[in-house]
Structure formats: C-alpha cells, structure tokens
Amino acid sequence: MGIKKTVTLYCKYASICVRSLMQYKVSFVLMIVARFIISFGEFLAITFLFSGFEEIKGYTYSDILLCFAVIQISFVLAEVFGEGFQVFSGTVKRGEFDRMLLRPCSLILQVIGTKFEIERTGPLITAGIMLWIGIRSSQIQWNVLTIWTLIAMIVGGTLLFIGLFMLGASFCFYFIEDTSLLNVLTYGAKTHGKYPIDVYGKGIMGFCTYIIPYTLIQYYPLQYLLGKTTQWQFAFYPVGIIIFLIACYMVWRIGVRNYRSCGS
Amino acid sequence: MITMENVCKSYKVAKRNAGFGEACKALFHRSYEEIQALNDVSFTIHDGEMVGYIGPNGAGKSSTIKILSGILTPDSGTCIIDGRIPWKTRMEHVRQIGVVFGQRSQLWWDIPVIDSFELLKEIYSVSTLRYKNKLEELSELLQLQELLKTPTRQLSLGQRMRCEIAASLLHEPRLLFLDEPTIGLDAVSKLAVRDFIKKLNQEQKTTVILTTHDMQDIEAIAERVILIGKGKILLDGTLTDLREASAMQEESAGNSANLDQVVANLYRKMNIM
Amino acid sequence: MKKYYLFFKLRFAAGVQYRMASITALTTQLIWGLMECLVYKVIAETYGEYLPMNYTSIVAYIWLKEAFLVLFNTWNTDKDIFGMIMNGDVAYELCRPFSVYSMWFSRSVGGRISEALLRCFPVLLCAFLMPKPYKMSLPVSGGAFGLFLLTTILGMGITVAFCTLVYMLCFFTISPKGWKMVLVGAVDFLSGNIIPLPFFPASVLKIVEWLPFAYMQNVPFRIYCGDMVGEEMFLAVFKQVFWLIVLIGLGVLLWKRVENRIVVQGG
Numbered sequence: 001m002g003i004k005k006t007v008t009l010y011c012k013y014a015s016i017c018v019r020s021l022m023q024y025k026v027s028f029v030l031m032i033v034a035r036f037i038i039s040f041g042e043f044l045a046i047t048f049l050f051s052g053f054e055e056i057k058g059y060t061y062s063d064i065l066l067c068f069a070v071i072q073i074s075f076v077l078a079e080v081f082g083e084g085f086q087v088f089s090g091t092v093k094r095g096e097f098d099r100m101l102l103r104p105c106s107l108i109l110q111v112i113g114t115k116f117e118i119e120r121t122g123p124l125i126t127a128g129i130m131l132w133i134g135i136r137s138s139q140i141q142w143n144v145l146t147i148w149t150l151i152a153m154i155v156g157g158t159l160l161f162i163g164l165f166m167l168g169a170s171f172c173f174y175f176i177e178d179t180s181l182l183n184v185l186t187y188g189a190k191t192h193g194k195y196p197i198d199v200y201g202k203g204i205m206g207f208c209t210y211i212i213p214y215t216l217i218q219y220y221p222l223q224y225l226l227g228k229t230t231q232w233q234f235a236f237y238p239v240g241i242i243i244f245l246i247a248c249y250m251v252w253r254i255g256v257r258n259y260r261s262c263g264s
Numbered sequence: 265m266i267t268m269e270n271v272c273k274s275y276k277v278a279k280r281n282a283g284f285g286e287a288c289k290a291l292f293h294r295s296y297e298e299i300q301a302l303n304d305v306s307f308t309i310h311d312g313e314m315v316g317y318i319g320p321n322g323a324g325k326s327s328t329i330k331i332l333s334g335i336l337t338p339d340s341g342t343c344i345i346d347g348r349i350p351w352k353t354r355m356e357h358v359r360q361i362g363v364v365f366g367q368r369s370q371l372w373w374d375i376p377v378i379d380s381f382e383l384l385k386e387i388y389s390v391s392t393l394r395y396k397n398k399l400e401e402l403s404e405l406l407q408l409q410e411l412l413k414t415p416t417r418q419l420s421l422g423q424r425m426r427c428e429i430a431a432s433l434l435h436e437p438r439l440l441f442l443d444e445p446t447i448g449l450d451a452v453s454k455l456a457v458r459d460f461i462k463k464l465n466q467e468q469k470t471t472v473i474l475t476t477h478d479m480q481d482i483e484a485i486a487e488r489v490i491l492i493g494k495g496k497i498l499l500d501g502t503l504t505d506l507r508e509a510s511a512m513q514e515e516s517a518g519n520s521a522n523l524d525q526v527v528a529n530l531y532r533k534m535n536i537m
Numbered sequence: 538m539k540k541y542y543l544f545f546k547l548r549f550a551a552g553v554q555y556r557m558a559s560i561t562a563l564t565t566q567l568i569w570g571l572m573e574c575l576v577y578k579v580i581a582e583t584y585g586e587y588l589p590m591n592y593t594s595i596v597a598y599i600w601l602k603e604a605f606l607v608l609f610n611t612w613n614t615d616k617d618i619f620g621m622i623m624n625g626d627v628a629y630e631l632c633r634p635f636s637v638y639s640m641w642f643s644r645s646v647g648g649r650i651s652e653a654l655l656r657c658f659p660v661l662l663c664a665f666l667m668p669k670p671y672k673m674s675l676p677v678s679g680g681a682f683g684l685f686l687l688t689t690i691l692g693m694g695i696t697v698a699f700c701t702l703v704y705m706l707c708f709f710t711i712s713p714k715g716w717k718m719v720l721v722g723a724v725d726f727l728s729g730n731i732i733p734l735p736f737f738p739a740s741v742l743k744i745v746e747w748l749p750f751a752y753m754q755n756v757p758f759r760i761y762c763g764d765m766v767g768e769e770m771f772l773a774v775f776k777q778v779f780w781l782i783v784l785i786g787l788g789v790l791l792w793k794r795v796e797n798r799i800v801v802q803g804g
Contacts, residue, residue: 005389012383020374023415030715034722041726051738053584056576099370101335104359105387181561184568192572200575260351261337262275 006109013113021119028119035122039072043126046194057199063226066134068194070150071218072127074157075190076120082162083115088169097259107256111169140225149225149235156217156238161186163241163248164212170248170255173262185212196222216240266309266332266439266471271341273302273327273495301327302338303495311438312469314461316486318476320531324495325475329441332473333363345439359388362432366444369424370431371416377427378412381434388435395434402430405460422453429460440464442474446481458484479523493536506530541643563659566603570664573599574671589735593674594762598733600664600673601758604657608649608693609728609754611700612721618645619704619717631796638701638792642785645697677763684770688757691777696753698784699724705791708798729755735764749780 021028046068050061059067079086088111091097100110140146168182189212192200197208197219208214216237224234276296302324309315319325330336331343334350334357343350350357371380385395403409406426411419419427425445432440442461446454462485464470474485482489482503489506491499499509503523510530574596581592590598602609618641621627630637664673676682703720707713725731727750734755737745745751756773759765765773 009386012386016372016375016379016383019379020372023374024712026710027712027715030712030719034715034718037719038722038725041722041731044726045731045736048737048741049580049732052587052589052736053580056583057579095365095368098330098335099363099365099368101354102333102358102361102363103387104355104389181564184565188565188568188572191569192576195576199579200572204572204575260335 006106009105010109010113013109014116017114017116018118031119032122035120036125037122039123039126042191042194043068043130056195058228059196059199060137062134062137063222064195065130066138066226067196067218067222069127069130069134070153070222071157071190071193072123072130073154074217075161075186076123076127077154077158078161078165079120080117081158082112082165083117083120084112085162085165085169087115089172092172092259101260108166108252139227141227145232145235146225149221152235152238153217153221153225156221156241159241159245160212160214160217161189163245164189166248166252170252173255173259189214193218213240213244216244265311266307266343266345268308268328268332268343269306269341271302271305271328271331271338271343272300273324273331273336273338274298274300300495302331305341305492305495305497307490307497307500309471309473311471312465313488314465314472314474314486316474316476316482316489317492318479318482318489318527319492320536323492323536325492326443328492329363329443329473329475333361333441334358359435360437361439361441362435362437363441364425364428364432364443364445366425366442366447369416369428371424371427373417374415376413376415377408377419380416380427381412381431384431384434390435394436398434398436399430402433405463406430406456422449422456425449425453425457426460429457433464436468437470439471440473442472442476444476444478445474446476446478454478454480461485479527483523491530493531493534498534498536499530541639559655559659562656563663566606566656566660567663570599570603570660571667571671578670590733590762590764592670594759594764595733596671597674597762598758598764600661601761602730602754604660604664605653605689605754607652607656608689609696609730610649611696611724611728612718618701619707619713637796638789641701641704642697642788645701646693649693649697674762676761681760681763681766684774685757685761688760688774688777691774691781692753692755692757694781695749695777695784698781698788699749699753702784702788702791705788705795708795724750727751728753729758733759735759749784752777752780 043065046061046064050064054060056064084091088097091100091111091114096114100107103110164182164186168186171182193214197205197215205215205219208219209216220234220237223229224232275298277299305324305328317325317328327336331338332345332350334354337351345357346360348357348360371377372383381399384390385392390398403412406429408426408430411423411427414423416424416427429442429445445461446457449457458481461472461474465472465485472485474481476482487502489499489501489503490497491506499506507526510526510533577592577595577599581588581595585592588595621630630640633640661673664671667673676685703717707716710716727745727748729751734742734745734751752773756765756777760770760773
C-alpha cells in the first residue's frame with residue numbers, strides 16, 4: 001500500500017473518530033478540562049516543591065519544567081495517535097481484531113485508526129505553560145541545533161511511547177487478561193520523567209538507557225539543550241528511537257503470527 | 265473453488281478452577297488442556313454453490329470459517345481457495361471475500377452508516393464509479409435508502425443486519441461467509457435477509473457459506489449441508505440426506521418431523537452434543 | 538446489619554479472585570514508591586533541614602500511600618456502582634428492601650478494605666525490607682499507631698462518602714464520566730496524593746485545610762510518621778469526624794433527591 005493511500009486512509013479513520021467524539025460534546029469538553037486539571041496539579045506540585053529550595057541535582061525550577069513539558073507533550077501525542085494500542089486488549093476480546101484481519105489493509109493502520117483521542121489534549125495546555133516558563137527563564141542559546149534538539153526530543157518521545165504502547169498491545173496476544181505491568185513503563189515514565197533521569201541515580205540511568213531508551217529522548221539531549229555539555233552529538237540521540245521502534249514492531253509481528261496460529 | 269484437505273487444528277486452553285488455593289497456584293503454574301477443534305476436515309465447494317454449515321456449539325464451525333477467511337493458520341492440511349492459500353496471502357485473499365458475523369458489527373457505532381461504507385470503499389480501494397453503482401444496487405435490494413444517514417447505534421437489529429450485509433458486499437466479493445446472519449432478527453427481517461442471499465447467489469453467482477443454528481435458514485437457502493461435530497465432518501449432502509441419516513433406525517423421526525427435530529435427533533445419535 | 542456484612546463478604550471473595558493482577562500491582566507500586574523516594578532523597582541530601590517534613594517521614598508517607606492506595610483512591614474504584622449509574626441499572630436497586638445509600642456505602646467500604654488488606658501487606662513487607670535510605674520506618678509510638686488505624690478508617694470513610702456524593706451528583710448531568718474525572722482530578726491534588734500537604738506554601742495550605750480533602754490520607758499518614766502531633770493531631774481527628782458526618786448527611790439528603798428523580802423519570 002502506498003504512502004499516499006495510507007495517509008488518506010488514516011485521515012479518514014481519524015475523521016470518523018473525531019466525529020464520533022463530537023456526538024458527545026459535553027463529555028468531550030469535560031474530559032479535556034479534567035485532564036488539564038490533573039496535569040495542572042502536577043505542575044503546581046513542582047512549583048510548590050521548588051518554593052522551598054532552588055535546585056535538584058543542579059537542575060533549576062525552569063529546567064525541570066522544560067523537561068516535564070517535553071515528556072508531557074510526547075506522552076499526550078502518543079496517546080492521541082497510539083491510543084488504539086492502549087485499548088487493544090478490548091479490541092481482541094470483542095473479536096474486532098478478527099475483523100481487522102479480514103480487511104485488505106495494514107493491521108497497524110487499522111489498530112491505530114480505532115482511536116484518535118483528541119480529548120486527551122488537555123495536558124497540552126499545562127505543557128504549553130510550563131514550556132513557556134521554562135524557555136523564558138532558561139539560558140538556552142537558540143539556534144538551529146537547539147531547536148532541532150527540542151523538536152527531536154518531543155518527536156522521539158512520542159515514538160518511544162507509541163513503541164511501548166505497541167509492545168503492550170503485543171502482549172495481549174499472549175496473556176489477554178492483564179498488561180498493566182507495561183503501565184509502569186508508560187504512565188510511570190510520564191509521571192517520573194519530569195525529573196531528568198540522572199536524578200534517580202546510576203541504576204535507573206542504566207535501565208533507562210539499555211532496556212528502555214528513555215535517556216535518548218530525555219537526559220542526553222536535555223544536557224545539550226540546557227547547555228550543560230558541548231557534546232553536540234547528544235542532539236541526535238533521539239534518532240536512536242527508530243531502532244527501538246523497529247524492535248517493538250518485531251515483537252508485534254511475532255504476536256500477530258502467534259495469534260493467527262493459536263486463535264483466541 | 266474451495267478445497268480443504270485433511271485440515272487439523274487444536275487449541276491449548278488454560279484450565280482455570282475456582283477457589284482461592286487454585287488461583288494462587290495458577291499464579292505460578294498454569295495447566296493446559298488441548299482441544300481438538302478440527303480433526304481431519306476435508307471438503308470441496310464449487311463456485312456458485314450455497315452451502316449450509318451446521319453443527320452444535322463448539323463443533324468447529326467458527327474455526328473452519330476462520331481458516332477459510334485467512335484469520336487462522338491450521339496445524340496441518342491444505343486449503344486452497346481460487347488458487348490462494350488464505351493464511352499465506354492474507355491481503356489478496358480478503359479482498360475477494362466478504363464476511364458477516366451476526367453477533368458482531370463491522371460498522372462504526374456512532375457515525376451514519378454511509379460514512380462507514382465510504383471508509384470501507386477506501387479500505388478495499390473500490391473505484392468511485394463501481395462503488396456508486398454497487399451502493400445503488402444494494403440499497404435498492406436491501407432497502408437501505410432511509411437507513412444510510414442514521415448512526416449505526418440507532419438502528420434496529422434487523423436494519424443493522426441489512427447494512428452489515430451490504431457492507432460486506434461493497435467490494436463485490438466472489439465468496440461470502442455468513443455467520444449466523446439471522447440471529448435475533450424478527451420474522452420480516454429474517455425473510456428479507458434470506459431472500460436477498462438467495463437472489464445474490466442466483467444472480468451474481470456468489471458462493472455462499474452459511475453457518476447457523478436456525479434450521480429454517482438452511483431449509484430456505486442451502487442446497488447442500490455440511491454437518492460438523494467434535495471437529496469432524498459427519499455428513500455432506502442434501503437436506504434429504506440429512507433427514508435420512510436422522511431417520512435411520514429410529515422410526516419416530518420420519519419425514520414428517522420438522523428440521524429442528526431432525527437435527528437434534530442427529531446430534532444425539534452421533535453423540536456430538 | 539447482617540445484610541451489609543454479607544455485601545462486604547461478597548466483595549471480599551471477588552477481590553481474592555484476582556491473580557496476576559495482584560503481582561503486577563505490587564511491582565507497579567514498589568517501583569512507583571521507589572522512584573518517589575529517590576527524588577526526595579536527592580532533595581533531602583542538599584536541603585535536609587529546610588524541608589517541611591524530614592526525610593524518614595517522607596519515605597514512610599510514600600510507602601503508606603502505596604500500601605493503602607485503594608482505601609483513598611478516588612479515581613479507579615467502585616466501578617460497579619458507577620457503572621450502575623451510567624447504564625441505569627440503579628433503578629433495580631430501588632426495588633430492594635433497604636436503604637440504597639447505606640448499601641452503597643458498605644459495599645464500597647467492603648470493596649476497598651478487602652482489596653487494601655490483600656495489597657497492603659506485601660507492599661509494607663517489601664517496604665520494610667528495602668535497603669536503608671528507602672526503608673519504611675516503624676510508627677513513632679504505640680499511641681501514634683493506634684491513632685493511625687483510627688484515622689485511616691475515618692479518612693477512608695470521608696473518601697467513600699465523598700465518592701458516593703460524586704456518583705450521585707452524576708445523576709444530574711448528561712456526562713457523568715466527565716464530571717467524575719474533573720472532581721477526582723482536583724481531589725487527587727488537594728488530598729496530598731501528588732506531594733504531601735506540608736510542602737504546600739503556607740497561604741495555600743490555610744485554604745486547603747478548610748476542605749474535607751485534607752482529612753483523607755493526609756491525617757493518618759502524617760500521624761504514623763510523627764509529622765503530625767499534639768494539638769494539631771487531635772484537632773485533625775475532630776475535623777475528620779466533623780467532615781464524615783457532614784458528607785454522609787449530604788449524601789443521605791442528596792439520595793432523597795436522586796430517588797425522586799428516578800421515580801419521576803421512570804429510571
């Protein structure tokens with residue numbers, strides 16, 4: 001299937017999702033507000049914490065806000081585009097995955113196409129505020145490379161989270177009952193990823209580099225962005241997420257094959 | 265043409281027992297039970313045939329349908345449909361088949377039916393002209409004109425089923441699988457669905473494979489019946505064959521018995537319940 | 538009374554059935570707690586004496602929060618009650634020969650306690666076995682522990698009463714899920730679930746202390762670790778009782794309105 005057709009088809013899917021959501025407008029608005037409030041609470045929590053001191057392990061209030069904003073935006077975008085993977089166990093249980101197998105169309109496209117959750121965008125408001133404060137009071141030298149770094153962190157983060165969602169969905173093929181352990185890696189990373197990973201010490205740094213490569217989109221590029229290092233290579237670390245994504249895709253493929261030989 | 269030869273399929277099912285102790289044990293060790301869903305299944309279906317595929321719950325009907333439609337890979341045996349192996353060439357294969365599951369919907373719940381159709385048009389890459397013609401034809405035959413603008417969730421079961429059938433035919437498949445298409449429908453809708461299927465088979469020469477528990481469906485539609493029980497094909501023939509097989513030895517169930525009784529009798533006799 | 542006991546037992550048995558779920562939940566909570574401890578450890582290393590709570594207290598607070606998550610959880614419990622409101626099955630409840638409010642209350646309490654009992658011991662055990670800086674501490678005194686138990690029950694009562702109130706308010710809206718989430722999101726923050734309340738600036742804290750949310754998990758956890766003592770402690774217990782009575786009272790009153798509404802609308 002060509003790229004153009006894939007894109008058109010995805011847009012069709014997305015427009016159906018949006019129209020379905022718009023059938024329940026009040027609920028839609030409230031969901032956005034509710035998610036905004038929750039994320040705003042987290043922002044306030046950081047602000048309150050920092051009212052008592054200046055920095056955590058060398059990171060100032062604005063550094064932390066910047067870091068949190070990036071993770072928050074990545075996560076929200078991943079949820080908007082990748083929610084189809086998050087609800088995948090239901091898709092399998094209801095037999096909808098069988099239906100997807102009956103259509104001459106990429107499975108991933110269909111899975112992703114089941115959800116286009118614009119009602120999850122509430123936290124973007126908070127993220128915007130944090131980004132604004134973070135950037136305003138930071139000493140970042142803005143040039144092509146730093147702008148690239150910021151964007152690469154966000155895009156890389158989005159892909160990383162989508163990869164994790166895909167991994168979680170793949171596990172549905174094996175033990176359909178429960179995949180909540182993966183939530184530690186997704187929701188956990190969103191909640192705890194507001195602090196640069198080196199705050200958590202060497203062990204966590206190792207895990208977040210070699211097992212799930214969070215540091216590629218958070219710690220390393222952040223060092224470059226904040227001017228804590230002159231190593232420009234760090235700006236390109238987010239590109240490495242592509243390898244992680246390919247690995248996740250492999251697991252997904254194996255899962256699909258397993259499903260088609262075991263049934264449900 | 266469909267040929268299925270010596271197809272076997274078995275599942276591993278995790279055993280689960282009630283009780284706290286068992287639940288604790290299951291945390292560490294799960295015991296599996298192997299279930300033979302299909303055991304050496306073979307049959308041939310020619311183009312334009314209309315086949316009723318019957319059997320009690322859990323006999324292997326849906327496994328067969330899943331294998332034929334390319335969702336499931338069998339453990340052994342071969343299956344060739346118009347020269348394709350369904351599970352190996354999924355994309356090409358599914359383009360040529362239509363599937364209706366009576367208990368599940370393929371239409372998007374909150375949007376008008378026509379929007380679902382339009383998405384399906386994109387998915388199957390049907391050209392606009394052919395889509396228009398087909399849609400016109402189907403809405404005529406199934407009387408969908410009034411329904412197309414309604415969101416799926418507001419349709420009655422009978423209306424929805426008519427739309428489901430239309431949705432499965434938009435890409436003009438050569439082969440149509442119907443899995444309990446009349447389940448839960450009122451009398452009028454049932455008749456409409458049956459008539460339509462018959463017409464489809466006669467006029468377009470679409471091959472139809474129908475699974476159902478409603479013996480009136482079989483009586484009304486199918487020329488040929490395949491009976492499956494405990495994963496094995498037990499009978500492949502006409503309705504008359506079915507009646508005879510049931511009536512053999514037992515005098516009570518003669519030709520006068522209705523089809524439900526015939527089948528129930530047969531199930532009991534063959535010990536496949 | 539026996540009826541309510543039976544509801545409690547029913548929920549308890551259902552809770553036991555969860556298998557994998559309990560192990561994953563334990564792992565999740567341990568990781569969650571540990572991550573939080575790590576951040577506060579770094580902060581305490583630099584600013585130890587300037588913090589409003591000492592580090593050992595924070596660690597105990599975090600582990601208690603994880604261990605008793607389900608008791609004070611506002612967003613992910615009582616699914617069947619909320620579901621009943623969403624799909625209208627609540628009309629059937631009216632046909633039963635007892636007070637629906639008390640039944641909901643006891644059912645919710647039963648569900649929470651059974652789940653908490655299942656979950657808290659493994660979490661606490663692990664927390665006590667953690668290496669030094671992340672190790673859970675014992676309660677500061679026997680008296681504090683007794684009061685911790687009492688205030689936990691009261692705090693949970695307030696949480697349940699509040700949640701039931703929210704569920705009933707949902708009757709009057711067209712988007713129950715949305716409203717529930719809005720309210721619950723705010724409570725999460727105001728009850729000290731994200732950061733302990735002592736970290737709030739004094740001016741904000743003054744307002745928060747006027748709200749019932751400060752008397753949910755905040756009180757028992759801080760009594761346990763000795764962060765809340767003396768006069769403040771007794772005042773807090775008194776306020777807990779006050780809020781519990783007020784919220785239950787409001788609940789009963791609101792239920793009358795709900796009942797009328799269901800009867801009028803025919804369910």
